[in-house]
Structure formats: structure tokens, C-alpha cells
Amino acid sequence: MNPVAERTALMSKVAKLQIGDETLELPLLVGTEQEQAIDISKLRATTGAITLDEGYVNTGSVASGVTFLNGEEGILRYRGYPIEQLAANCDFIEVSYLLIYGELPAADELSRFRTSLRRHSMLHEDMRLFYDGFPRDAHPMAILSSVVGALSTFYQDSLDPADPDQVEISILRLIAKLPTIAAYAHKKSIGQPFNYPRNDLEYCDNFLQMMFALPTEEYEIDPDFVEALNLLLIVHADHEQNCSTSTVRMVGSSDANLFASVAAGICALWGPLHGGANEACVGMLEKIREDGCNVKKYVEMAKDKSNGFRLMGFGHRVYKNFDPRATIIKETCRKLLAKRSIDDPIFDIAQELEETALNDEYFIERKLYPNVDFYSGVIYRAIGIPMSMFTVLFAIGRLPGWLAHWKEMHDSPTKRICRPRQMYTGATQREFIELDQR
Numbered sequence: 001m002n003p004v005a006e007r008t009a010l011m012s013k014v015a016k017l018q019i020g021d022e023t024l025e026l027p028l029l030v031g032t033e034q035e036q037a038i039d040i041s042k043l044r045a046t047t048g049a050i051t052l053d054e055g056y057v058n059t060g061s062v063a064s065g066v067t068f069l070n071g072e073e074g075i076l077r078y079r080g081y082p083i084e085q086l087a088a089n090c091d092f093i094e095v096s097y098l099l100i101y102g103e104l105p106a107a108d109e110l111s112r113f114r115t116s117l118r119r120h121s122m123l124h125e126d127m128r129l130f131y132d133g134f135p136r137d138a139h140p141m142a143i144l145s146s147v148v149g150a151l152s153t154f155y156q157d158s159l160d161p162a163d164p165d166q167v168e169i170s171i172l173r174l175i176a177k178l179p180t181i182a183a184y185a186h187k188k189s190i191g192q193p194f195n196y197p198r199n200d201l202e203y204c205d206n207f208l209q210m211m212f213a214l215p216t217e218e219y220e221i222d223p224d225f226v227e228a229l230n231l232l233l234i235v236h237a238d239h240e241q242n243c244s245t246s247t248v249r250m251v252g253s254s255d256a257n258l259f260a261s262v263a264a265g266i267c268a269l270w271g272p273l274h275g276g277a278n279e280a281c282v283g284m285l286e287k288i289r290e291d292g293c294n295v296k297k298y299v300e301m302a303k304d305k306s307n308g309f310r311l312m313g314f315g316h317r318v319y320k321n322f323d324p325r326a327t328i329i330k331e332t333c334r335k336l337l338a339k340r341s342i343d344d345p346i347f348d349i350a351q352e353l354e355e356t357a358l359n360d361e362y363f364i365e366r367k368l369y370p371n372v373d374f375y376s377g378v379i380y381r382a383i384g385i386p387m388s389m390f391t392v393l394f395a396i397g398r399l400p401g402w403l404a405h406w407k408e409m410h411d412s413p414t415k416r417i418c419r420p421r422q423m424y425t426g427a428t429q430r431e432f433i434e435l436d437q438r
């Protein structure tokens with residue numbers, strides 16, 4: 001069913017809006033999980049008024065069938081499948097297929113998908129030269145967005161969003177090359193030679209090899225790290241209309257190509273209120289450790305509005321009960337550290353911080369819980385991934401979600417350029433003043 005017909009089918013009641021003496025009837029749409037949305041698409045044309053909703057806290061920008069989340073009950077499902085089941089049974093590539101194409105792949109479909117990804121994992125040799133131009137201390141997220149944007153200069157044969165074949169090859173190129181682009185950024189920062197991707201390795205194994213192998217010695221891929229990495233990428237893979245996904249949709253809505261749209265999404269993810277929180281969180285835990293592990297002091301600081309400090313990895317726009325991704329990650333973190341006998345004081349501090357905050361009235365009242373970024377950094381540390389690469393890992397994980405949403409938008413017959421309105425609050429018309437009279 002196309003989205004318009006689907007929306008009509010789901011329409012059940014009307015909402016009434018009174019402006020002055022006029023009463024307007026607005027369709028009340030109901031989604032497949034019984035979520036209600038007031039359709040205001042005719043509001044301005046009928047009344048001249050717009051809605052104002054800074055931060056889009058109450059605004060649905062789209063009807064989407066990719067991911068369902070219920071923040072009150074802590075539910076997250078990709079294409080209907082609970083995150084817990086996917087994390088327990090799939091690897092990241094299988095989940096990527098599910099998100100992008102809408103169904104779990106049959107064995108032959110999955111095998112073809114893996115083979116295609118292997119074939120596209122190398123970067124054009126000229127692209128390697130880009131890395132010579134970046135400063136050694138450049139943040140890898142800056143490199144990631146630049147190089148992803150630059151893919152559109154190398155693959156000019158696949159930039160048309162209206163051509164399904166071109167879109168398909170761009171999807172494969174992006175998933176296949178992102179780990180290579182990321183690992184090269186890391187190798188550049190430490191002055192080591194780049195490792196080519198290897199076609200005999202699975203996705204996460206290959207990434208670890210590109211990140212850590214040296215030409216001087218044998219590199220053994222640790223299956224525990226591969227498992228943890230797969231799980232982390234899976235729980236990050238989509239989260240409906242978050243800031244970076246909305247950015248990818250926004251940029252893509254102008255019919256900008258897929259590489260440009262994803263490069264913009266990477267920039268949006270970088271911020272510490274979004275994907276950058278994992279790096280900021282470990283930075284904060286480190287600071288607490290250096291400061292004598294005084295957890296209470298930092299909880300008090302987070303409550304004090306005058307200093308602007310927030311507990312990184314805490315709170316979420318949508319989750320107001322618990323973040324199911326954080327629950328999965330915390331357990332993985334505990335298991336990995338125990339199995340590898342890693343004694344990381346940061347993990348102890350994180351647990352104490354969680355316990356203290358969860359029993360504090362300020363956090364209880366505001367429904368602030370640890371989010372996906374709270375424990376993920378501890379796992380990345382255990383794997384040996386440097387802090388500056390944490391958000392890059394988030395980007396690799398989130399890529400299939402961005403692709404699924406970009407594709408869903410372009411496949412929709414109701415697609416329009418995203419162009420919000422505003423309520424103007426500036427000066428009203430005034431006369432120009434000559435320069436010598438100002």
C-alpha cells in the first residue's frame with residue numbers, strides 16, 4: 001500500500017482546533033502501533049497559522065515504517081523485530097539488510113549482500129592521497145564527513161537519486177567503504193601505514209584488522225571483540241527521526257545525492273548532544289577518576305543550572321523510562337570485561353554514577369536514565385579503540401539507518417523538499433540609514 005492510502009486507511013477520528021470563532025477539523029491519524037498524529041498539512045492554507053515547536057518535540061516530520069520506539073515503555077524495534085532479538089541472533093550486516101530492504105534476508109540474499117559489500121571495500125587509490133592533506137591531529141569525524149562527501153567526486157556515475165541502480169550501488173559503496181575510511185583516519189593519526197581491506201574477512205573482523213594490524217607482525221582477531229563490535233553496531237543501527245537521520249532526510253529531500261546526504265548526517269552526529277556523547281562521556285568519567293572518583297560532586301554539578309555541566313550519556317529526548325540499548329550494552333560490557341579480566345576503573349565509576357543518579361530526586365523527577373552512549377565507550381576502550389574514534393563507530397553503526405530513511409523518503413510518492421516555516425520576531429519594516437548617518 002502506498003503511504004497516502006496507508007495514511008487514509010489508518011485515519012480514524014478528527015481533532016478540532018478553534019482559532020477565534022472558526023473551528024477547524026483536522027484528521028487524526030493512527031499508526032500501526034496506535035500512536036496518534038494530528039495531520040496539519042492543510043493548516044496554513046486554511047487558517048494562515050503555523051505551528052511552533054522548537055526542537056520538534058511534538059512534531060512528526062514523516063510517516064515511516066523503519067523503526068518503532070516507545071520511550072515510555074523502553075521498546076525499540078527495527079522493521080517490527082525487537083532490538084533484543086536482533087542483538088542476540090544477527091550480525092550487523094544482516095541487520096543492515098533488514099533496515100534497508102525491509103525484510104530479514106534469506107540465506108542466498110544475505111550471501112549476495114555480503115559478497116557485494118566485500119567487492120566495494122577498497123578506496124580509490126587517489127582517495128588515499130586525501131589523507132596526506134589532513135593535519136595529523138584532525139578529528140576523525142571531520143575526516144569521515146569530508147571523505148564521504150568526496151565519494152561523490154569519484155563516483156559521478158551514481159549520483160542520481162531517481163535511478164534505483166545508482167542508488168543501490170551507492171548504498172553498497174557506502175556500507176563497504178565507511179570502515180576503510182574510518183580506519184585510515186585512525187592510522188593517519190598515529191602515523192602507521194594503512195591496511196587494505198581483506199575480502200576473506202567478515203565486516204567487523206575486517207574493520208579490526210584495518211584498525212590494528214601492523215605489517216611487522218601477525219594480527220590475531222579476537223572473537224570477543226568481534227562479537228562486542230557487532231552488537232554495538234546493531235544497537236546503534238537506527239533510531240527513527242533523530243538529529244542525524246533527520247539531517248540526512250532534510251538534505252536528501254532537495255534531491256542532493258546520497259554521499260552528500262550521508263556526509264551531512266555525519267556532521268550532525270558529531271555533536272556532543274548526539275553521537276559525540278560517547279566520547280564526551282568517557283572524557284567525563286576520566287575526569288571524575290582524576291578528580292579522586294568523587295561521583296557525588298559531579299552529580300551535584302549536573303543539577304546546578306548555573307554551570308551548564310550535564311551528565312554525558314544521561315537523558316534522552318524520547319526514552320523516559322529506560323533506554324533498551326543501554327541495558328544490552330551494559331550487560332555486554334560487564335561480560336566482556338569479566339571474560340578478558342579487564343579491570344577498568346572507568347566502568348566502576350560509571351556504575352556508581354548510574355546508581356547515584358538513579359536514586360537522586362533531580363534525575364527521577366526528570367526521568368533521566370543512562371542512554372546508549374553511557375557504557376558504549378567502556379567497551380570501545382576495552383577493544384583498544386581510541387576515544388576520538390568513538391563517534392566514528394557510532395556513524396558506522398548508524399549508516400544503515402540513514403540509508404533506510406533516505407531510501408524510504410525517495411520511494412515515497414508524497415516526498416517533498418523539507419522546508420520548515422518560522423514565526424518572525426525581528427524588526428518590522430524600517431527606513432534605510434545612510435552609512436555616514438549611522
Ligand code: CMC
Pocket residue numbers: 055242272273274275276277302303309310311312313314315316317318366368371372373
Ligand atoms: N544531565 C543533567 N540534566 C539533564 C540532562 C543531563 N544529562 N539531560 C537533561 N537534563 C535536564 C535538563 O536540564 C532539563 O531540566 P529542567 O527541566 O530543570 O530545565 C530536563 O532535564 C529536560 O532536558 P532537555 O534538555 O529539555 O531534554 P532534551 O530532550 O531537549 O535533551 C538530551 C535530550 C539527550 C540532549 C539531553 O538529555 C542531554 O543533553 N543529555 C546529555 C548528552 C547525551 O548523553 N546525549 C546522547 C543522547 S542518546 C544518543 C543519541 O541520540 O545520539
